[in-house]
Amino acid sequence: MKRHATRRIFAAAAALTLLAACGSDSDDSSSDDSDQWYVQADFDEQNAQRDATFEGDPATPWLQYIDGEMTDTAAFASPGAKKVCFANASVSNPWRQTGFLTMQQQLEVLVGQGAISEMETRDAQDDDNTQIADIDYFISEGNCDAFIISPNSTAAITPAVERACETGKPVVVFDRGVETDCATTFIHPIGGYAWGIDTAEFLVDNLEEGDKVIALRILPGVDVLETRWAAAEKILDENGIEHEDHFTGADPTEIKKIISDALVQGDVDGVWMDAGDGAVAAIEAFEDAGVDYPVMTGEDEMSFLRKWEDTGLTGLAPVYSNFQWRTPLLAVQMIFAGQPVPAEWVLPQTPITEDERAEYLAANEGLPDGHYAKFGGEDLPGFPQVWIDREVG
C-alpha cells in the first residue's frame, strides 16, 4: 500500500511539474510583452491629435471631428424613418451604462424627428462569440437599414463587421475599433495613448524623479486599456518615475488592499488608474493609513470628482469621452440624408482639470456616483431623471 501511495505522489508531482514547466518555458518570451501594445506611430498620431483643431461647434463636442477623409454617403440618401440595428458589446460597467442611456434618449429625439423608426439592440454580455452571432443574426433576420456596432474586441469582431459591410448597408462602428475600414464611419475619441500621455505627463509634472507611482489597472488583454498603460509606462520610464502595476478587476476592496500594502512597504507618491472605478477606495486607503494624499489621476466619474473636491488632492480626471454614444445615431441620420461623414470620426478627448472641476460638479449635481461628467446629454429629453433611475433597456 505504501509503495502504491508513493507512486501516486510521483504521478501527481509529475503532473504539477508539467504545469509548472509550461509556466517557466514562457519566462523568456514574457519579459517584453508590454511592448506588444506600444506602437510608436499610434502614439505619435494620438499625441498630435491632443492638440489638433476640431471642426464643428465646441458646444456639441459629439459632432466635432478632426478634418480628414470623408465618406461620400450620396448613395445611401433616402427618405423615411430607418430601422437601426445595434450590436452592443455590453452594459456591464457604469461607463457603458451611462452611454447607453444617453444613446436611448438620442434615439427618442431622432424617432420624434422621423429619421429613425426603431433601434433593435442585441447585447453580447462581454462575449465576442455572442457578438458575432448577434451581428450575423441582424444580417439574416434583422430587416435592418443600418448597423451600429460597438465591438467587444478589435480583431475578433473584424470578420463579422466585414460581413455586415458586405450587405451594402451603412455600418457605423464606435468606441473600440476593428481591423477593417469597410465601415461607413468609425467613431471614437482620440484614444488610449492620449489618455496615457495626458495622465503620465500630469504625474511627471507634479512628481519628482525617483518618486513612486502605483498603477491600478482593471485587467490584462483589453486593447483600449492596454494602450493607456503602454503610453503612460513609457513616459514614466523616460522621466525616472518608479512604478509598479497591479490588476484589480475594478474591485474597490482589492484596490484598497493594494494601496494599503504599498504604504506599509514605503511611500507612495502617485496613483495612476486606467479607469476611475474604485478611485475612491484608493484615496481612502491613504486616509486610513494616515498619510498624505498622492498625486492622482482618476476619470470623469462623479465618485472621483466628488472625492477629489472633498480631499483637495492634486489630481486630474482623464476622459474617455462618454458623449461618443450620441454620435452613432446622429451619424446614421446624416448618412441617410446623404451628408458626408468622416471616415474616421475622431471626437475630442480632453481631461477635466482642477479648474474645470466645479463646473462639471455643478452641471451633474444629484446624479449618481457611477455617472460620467462628460456624458453630453444635458439637452436630451429625460435629463436628469433618466440618468438617475438608470434603467437600461
Next chain:
Amino acid sequence: MTTTTRPDERPGLPAHSRSFGARLAAGAATPGGAVYVLVLVLLVSIIISNPNFGEPGALIRFAGRTAPIAIAAMGQYYVIVSGEFDLSMGAVVTTQVVIAGNMAGDDSSQVVPVLVLMLVVGALIGLVNGLVTTLLRVPSFIVTLGTMLALFGFLRYRAGVAPAGNPVDEFREIGRGGIQDVPVVEVIPYPLIIVVVLATLAAFSMRRPFGRSLVATGDNPDAARLGGTSVWWVKTRAFMISSLSATVAGIILVGYAGGRAVGQGYEFSAITAVVVGGVVLGGGRGWVLSAAAGAYALELLFVLLTVLHVPSTWRDSVQGLIIIVAVAASARVWQVGRRGGAPPPTTEPDPINDPINDPTTDSATPTPPTPGTHQGEHR
C-alpha cells in the same frame, strides 16, 4: 467510517490524552491544524521579506481587513461541512452593498433599520437556498448557481450597474473604523472585533447539538436522518448562516472599501479559504476556525506575493498551485489518519453517527472513496 468524524472542538485526536505539547504537535499534523502552521510560516516569510509588515499597527490592520473574507469562509464552512456548496455568496455580498448604498445613502437615522433589513434579506436568501436544496432536492451547486445568476441579474436590472453611492459615514464606520488610541497597536478595527466574536460563537455552535448534527449530516445524511436529525432543517440553517455571514461581510466591505463591484467571485474565495483550512468538500470533516484561518492564510499569501514583487499576472498561477498542494496535503493526512495510522477515536459512541440500517455505509472500506472526487460515499 462515520466514527472518525468529530465536530470542530472535539477533535478525536489520538493524542487526546497526552501532554499539551504533544497534542499541539498532533493537532498541527491534521489538515485543520496545519493551516495554522501555514499562517505562521507565511507571516514569518512576509516579515523577513519586509519587516514593516511586522509592526503591530500593520498587523492589526491586516487582521481587520481580512475579517470579511474570514467571516464569509466561516459561513461557507457550515454549508460545506453539511455536504453542500453555496455559490450565491458573492451575489449576496453585492446585494447587500447595493441595499446599503441605495437605502442608507445620506440619512444616519436609517442605519439601524437598513442593517435589520439587510440581515432579513440575507436570512431569506439563505432560507430559499436551503429549502430548494432540501425540499425540492435540487443539488445545492445548481440552486446557488441559479440564485447567483438571478440575484446578479436582478440587481443590475433594477439598480443599474452601481449603487447610487456609498452609505452614510456612520454606516461605513462599521467596516472602516475602530477603537482608536489603543497602546501598541494604535487602533483595533471593528471588523476584527466582529470576526473574533463571530468565531467564538461559531466555535461554540459547533459544540452544540446543532453543530454535531451538521457534521453528522455532512458525513452521512442517511445515518443522520435515522439518528433522528431533521436533515432538511439542519442544512437549511447552514444555508441561512452562510447568507448571513455574506451579509456581515457585505456590511464590513461597504464600509472598508465602499463602491461597487464588491463581492464578485467571493464564493470562490470563500470556498478556497475553507478548503485551505483543511475542510473537506463533500462534508463531514473539518473545523470552523480552520476555515477562518484558511482565509488568513490565503490573504497572507497574496501579501507575500506582493512583497516579493511577483508580477501580478503570475499570481493566479501561484494561487492555483498553492490550493492544489494544500488540499492534496490535507487529503493525504486525512487518509493516513483513517487508514489506521491512528486508532479510532476513543470518544463515546455517537448515536447520530451510528451506521445501523444504512445500506450505503460500508464499514469495510475505511479509505476515502474515490480518487479525490468523492469525499464520502454519500455524495
Next chain:
Amino acid sequence: MRGRSAGLSSTAIVYLVLLATTVVGAVLTATVGRNFFSSGNISAILTATSILGLIAIGQTLVILVGSLDLSVPYVVSLASIIGGTTMAGESGNIVPAVLLTLAVAAAIGLANGLVVSQLHVHGFIATLGVGLVVSGYIGTNYQGSSGSAPKAFRAVDEAKIGPVPVSVLIMLALAALAFLMLSRTRIGHHMYAVGGSPEVARLSGLRTSPPVVVAHVLCSVLAGVAGLLLLSRLSVGSPTIGSQGGYDLLSIAAVVLGGTLLAGGRGGIVGTLGGVAIFAVMDNTMGALEVNPFLKDVVRGVIIIAAVAVYARRNLQVRPARFDRSVPPAPAGSTPPPAQEVR
C-alpha cells in the same frame, strides 16, 4: 450500464422541456413579427449550440465520473491562442497547430485527472487550481489577441450544409463518439460505475483511476476543440474568450439541465445536448424579444433551478421505498435517485 438505462428515461423529460421551450419560444418570437423557424434563425440557434455543446459533452464525462471541470474556460482560451499563434496565418500550419493544441489540452486534462485521482483533491479545487495556473500563464504571456487563422481554417466556421453549420456537425460527430464510448466500450461502462459508486466499483475489482483520468483528458481535449472552433470564428486567438463565455458554470448547468446527476453515475450525452439546446432556444427567444441582458440572467437562473427541481420531484415520486445507490439499478424507466444526496 444502469446509467445508460436511467439516462434514457430522464432524457425523455429533457426533450419534453426542450419541446415546450421551443413552442413557447416560437409563439413569443411570432408576437414580435419574426419567424422562429426561418432558416436564418434555425442556423443562429444551431450555431449557438456548437461551442457550449462541445464543452458540455466533455463536462458530462467528467461529471459522470463524479468530478467537475472548472478549468474549461482557460483551456478554451489557451487553445485558441496556441492554435492561432502556431498557424500564424499559414494554411500549411493548420495540421501541426491543431495537433499541438489538442496535445496541450490533453496535457492539462491529464494534470486535472492526476491531481483528482492520485492526490485525492476534489474536482472542484483541482480544476479551479489548474485553471488558475493556466490563467496566470495566459495573462502573463498574452495580453491581447494573438496569432491568426488562415482563410482555409476560417472556412470551417463559415461553411454550412443547408442551414446547418459545419461547426455544429463537428460537435454532433464528437457527441456521437462520446455516446458510443459511454455505451459500447469498457472504459465507458467503467465511467458510470466509478461515478455511481466508487466503493462498489473498487470492490468489484475496478481500477478507479483510469476512468477519471480519461474523462478529464477528453473533457480538456473537447474544450480544446471548442477553442479551435472559436479561433476559426474569431480569426484570432483570444486570451479571454473562454472566460467571456462563462463556459465553466454554464456547461455544468447545461449538463445538469440535461438530466445528468451532478453526483455522477447517471445521465448521458443525449440529455446534455438537449440541455444545451434548451439554453440556445431560450437565449434566441429572449434576444428576439430584446429582453434586458440582466433579466436574461434572472430567467436563466430561475429556469435552471426549476428544471432540475422538476426532475428531482419526478424522481421522488417513482423512487422505490428503500432503494439507494448501492442497490443494483432499477430497470429502464426508473430515474436517478433523489438529488438530495447529491450536491
